[in-house]
Amino acid sequence: SQTIHQWPATLVQPVGSPLSLECTVEGTSNPNLYWYRQAAGRGLQLLFYSVGIGQISSEVPQNLSASRPQDRQFILSSKKLLLSDSGFYLCAWLLPGQAYEQYFGPGTRLTVT
């Protein structure tokens, strides 16, 4: 069966510090991978998605970046965090050819202080 891992579960970082969140998927090959951010009590904002190694599409211009160094690894980074980067970060995957059923990791709750 497929499993998606995210770490860390919670993170408190000062403004201006760097960020690296990692997501890995097990049990599948060549998945489409997604990074979402969710502010408290709000909807899901798509940040990045990737259809393959090294292929990244950015949805929202901001100080975040993403990379996909391996087929089942997706990394979200920032060189300098802003207060507005606080939120719940979710990684999700979708099988190629599948259209509607996304599977989400447990999420990382980031607080920028």
Add this chain to the structure above:
Amino acid sequence: GQSLEQPSEVTAVEGAIVQINCTYQTSGFYGLSWYQQHDGGAPTFLSYNGLDGLEETGRFSSFLSRSDSYGYLLLQELQMKDSASYFCAVRDLQAGNNRKLIWGLGTSLAVNP
């Protein structure tokens, strides 16, 4: 533009039936999905309607009317554990973007004793 609309909040009592509506405006349409998210958790897939009509999965049912660009999630025999946010989503079919989902802002369901 493409958008989905759903009520922001719904309140019901245990044992009751509640309906959460979703209307959509999209360029093309492949089907409507529903996700559940408990506080602090990640969204989980509930159901998908690709064709008109009712899909039933236990206490939950989902309905779609493509001619009305409308769907709903029906929750029966409500339990306290059903208190969560519910999101509708459609596949984004704009050119070059057919691997993304467009999400509604979510409906917060509170089930009271």
